[in-house]
Amino acid sequence: MTGSDILRTVHVLSVVVWVGGMAFAHFFLRPSLAVLEPPQRVRLMHAVLARFFRAVLVAATLVLVTGVWIIGARTRQVAQSGGKFQLPMDWMVMTVIGVLMIAIFGHIRFGLYARLDRAVSAADMTAGGAALASIRRWVGVNLALGLAIIAFVLLT
Numbered sequence: 001m002t003g004s005d006i007l008r009t010v011h012v013l014s015v016v017v018w019v020g021g022m023a024f025a026h027f028f029l030r031p032s033l034a035v036l037e038p039p040q041r042v043r044l045m046h047a048v049l050a051r052f053f054r055a056v057l058v059a060a061t062l063v064l065v066t067g068v069w070i071i072g073a074r075t076r077q078v079a080q081s082g083g084k085f086q087l088p089m090d091w092m093v094m095t096v097i098g099v100l101m102i103a104i105f106g107h108i109r110f111g112l113y114a115r116l117d118r119a120v121s122a123a124d125m126t127a128g129g130a131a132l133a134s135i136r137r138w139v140g141v142n143l144a145l146g147l148a149i150i151a152f153v154l155l156t
């Protein structure tokens with residue numbers, strides 16, 4: 001077991017928490033909210049997302065740090081043997097789309113979720129419902145990007 005194996009394991013476990021959590025929220029939690037009255041749906045999602053987004057903040061940071069670390073370690077390793085490291089296509093695609101996913105998460109957490117938070121504090125459930133609808137759309141986008149990266153990396 002090398003340092004890179006540990007970094008890759010942390011990387012993939014963080015991806016599991018992030019992408020798995022989005023899949024649960026999108027496909028299982030949200031469609032089941034119909035059993036609640038609209039104001040309760042907004043309050044429940046506000047509480048659930050507060051916890052989930054805290055975990056995603058940690059997971060996304062770990063994904064980025066471990067991914068960049070693995071690339072840096074490989075670059076140094078190749079340089080020590082006199083070569084020049086060429087980033088493989090799948091690593092390149094993962095890095096670009098991964099950074100895009102982190103930017104989208106930033107928009108969700110610090111733009112849309114902040115709006116939801118203000119709406120819940122003001123007991124404005126109409127604004128809260130609108131913020132939740134936007135969060136749902138962008139989480140759907142990030143979920144699709146995450147699943148696409150995993151399929152691409154494992155299939156190429």
Ligand code: HEM
Binds near residue numbers: 070
């Ligand atoms: C944020 C920027 C990211 C960087 C710089 C990055 C970089 C890396 C690197 C260098 C590896 C090691 C590949 C190997 O050892 O063959 C790796 C593995 C992996 N990454 Fe990423 N990654 C990023 C984001 C993501 C995201 C967002 C996902 C999924 C949603 C993801 C999914 C995976 C998976 C599944 C592996 C394991 C591949 C395997 O071992 O075959 N990565 N990543």
